[in-house]
Amino acid sequence: MTLDTIHWALIGIWGLLALASVIVYVISKRSEKNMTELVQRTQSWWVMVAIFTVAFLVSNTISIIVFALISFLALKEFFSMIPTRRADRRVLFWVYLSIPIQYFWVYDSYYGMFAVFIPVYMFLFLPFASLLSQQTDGFLRSVGTLNWGLMLCVFSISHAAFLLIMPATSGNSAGGAGLLLFLIFLTQFNDVAQYTWGKMFGKRKIIPGVSPNKTWEGFLGGVGTTFVLALLVAPLVTPFDMIHAAAAGLLIPVAGFVGDVTVSALKRDLGVKDTGSLIPGHGGIMDRIDSLTFTAPLFFHFTRYFYY
Amino acid sequence: MLQKTFYFFVKVAVLFLLGLNVRRKELLPSEGPAIVVANHNSHLDTMVLMALMPLSKLKGIKPVAAADYFFSSPLKAWFSENVLGIIPVERGGEDKTIDPLEGCYQALSEGKVLVLFPEGSRGEPEQMTDLKKGVSFLSERFPEAPVVPVFTHGLGKALPKGSFLLVPFFCDIFIGEPITWDGDRTQFMNALKDRFSKLSAEKNFAPWE
Known part of the structure; x- marks a missing residue:
């Protein structure tokens, strides 16, 4: 088996993770403070990168299923967190059912349906399904919250999966896999970069x-680091020229920040610290993919508009 | 064997469809004699508590359930006894000469872990009702058996009484410090109630009406 650029990119990610783990290990040995959370976070990163790598290497179908599962877990977290009505149990069930359907359009490369299924058909169907219970108390709140959760957890995230099935072009042998790797890597790297800059220099x-720990130093430092990294990585795995690589290198960190604070606002409103406890050190799955809910659809349409 | 296979699938389904957030799992006894008491919202309660136990210990863990419901037909009775591992209790029995807790006493003397729901019925989902005193009789007879309170939230949302449609929710399982018999029934029941109200106040649960 020959190693494509995509494999080298994966090896690079593992190398970076190994390096980060060594740094975290050294810091936790030297520091007087309790570093359990940071160590847990790093361990969880290994698990997440491993799952992602395996899915990536096995097949597109497995990767699509993994994204569908991420949507399922995120949606379940969302529904467990928000106020819901007993009368809407059936409606919640329909919302869950839309996950396999939406990801089937991805699997089927049926872009037209993929783009309208949730924002048009589910949007029209959910209030109808809800009114069948004939309980109008809280109807508006219910329909509004369910729709938002569906858009955030399923529609947005499914764009990452759709990137995967974009074909290879003359300028980009890595195809959709390269684009997806670019998106996920930069989104997650940007989270870590903004966090690290903020911890070190945040004033x-x-x-x-909304989010008392976020600082200008963290934000700008993160954007700068991610921007440089985007310029370096884009020629390897994407069809982007320098202008577009630069644009994507700004789009991802800025949109990622907005996604992050949006979920923070949601958590503040509900009075919870984490969205769940699924990923040790990170919190819930929504805490990990909050940025991706914004970067995935924006980056997808950016790429599709300019290159497909 | 049948029981192990059944609960293996239950375990997988519980972890995938529901997802549990368990606090202080180490307090859950897997060796008897011991009594686990939980609030009751859903048929899933028994399934989830059993799913928390290691498969190899299942033989020694006995849920206690109403005879009039779980043993109402021969098929149900066979399934309840052999697969679920249930000990039947008569609710409001007419015959005063038989102690309805006889089966429980016997299981405890054999060193089993009892799982029981002192609310008596699932009732309105996610609302706790008064605790029945049966558990205090068990504790009086077996003062060496720790009584471990388990508060669950979310299972009544996932599968409330009267519904067959399971809707996934993450569920919270909070396990409390065990209490032991101190010689007084009222005091014992109050201590138990108190433990439950503390456990239920550990987190602000999302409203569900």
């Missing part, structure tokens, strides 16, 4: 009413 709060 001026950026949006204290």
Whole structure:
């Protein structure tokens, strides 16, 4: 088996993770403070990268199923977190059922249906399904919250999966797999970069009413680092020229930040610290994919508009 | 064997469809004699508590359930006894000469772990009702058996009484410190109630009406 650029990119990610783990190990040995959470976080990264790598190497279908499962877990977390009505049990069931259907369109490469199934058909169907219970108390709140959860957890995330089935082009032998890797890697790297810059140099709060730990230093440092990395990585795995690589290198960290604070606002409103406890050190699955809910659809349409 | 296979699939389904957030799992006894008491919202309660136990210990763990429901037909009775491993209890029995808890006493003397729901019925989902005193009789007879309170939330949302449609929700399972018999029935029941109200206040649960 020859190694394609995509394999080298994966090897690079593993190398970076190994390096980060060594740094975390050294810090945790030297520091007086309790570093359990940081160590747990790093361990969880190994698990997540391993799952992603295996799915990636086995087949597109497995990767699509993995994304469908991520949507399922995120949606379940969302529904467990928000106020729901007993009368809407059936409606929740329909929302769950839309996950396999939406990911089937991805598997089937049926772009037209993929793009409208949730924002048109589910959007029209859910209020109808809800009114069948004839309980109008809380109807608006219910329909609004369910729709938002569906858009965030299923529609948005499914765009990452759709990237995967984009064909290879003359300028990009890595095809959809390369684009997906670019998106996921930069989104997650940006989260870590913004966090690290903020921890080290953070002073001026950026949006204290929503997320008191976020600072301008963290935000700008993260954007800068991710931007440079995007320029370096884009020629390897994407069809982008320098202008578009630069644009994507700004789009991902900025959109990622917005996604992050959006979920923070949701958590604040509900009075919870984490969305769940599924990933040790990170919190819930929504805490991990909050940025991706914004970067995935935006990056997808950016790429599709300019290159497909 | 049948029981192990059944609960293996239950375990997989519980972890995938529901997903559990368990606090202080180490307090859950897997060796008897011991009594696990939980609040009751759904048929899933028994399944989830059994799913938390290691498969190899299942033989020694006995859920206690109403005879009039689980043993109402021969087929149900066979399934309840051999697969679920249930000990039947008569609710509001007419015959005063038989102690309805006889089966429980026997299981405890054999060193089993009893799982029981002192609310008596699933009732309205996610609302706790008064605790029945049966558990205090068990504890009085077997003061060496720890009584471990388990508070669950979310199972009544996933599968409430009267519904057959399972809707996935993450569920919280909070296990409390065990209490032991101190010689007084009222005091014992109050201690248990108190333990439950503390466990249920550990987290702000999303409203569900």
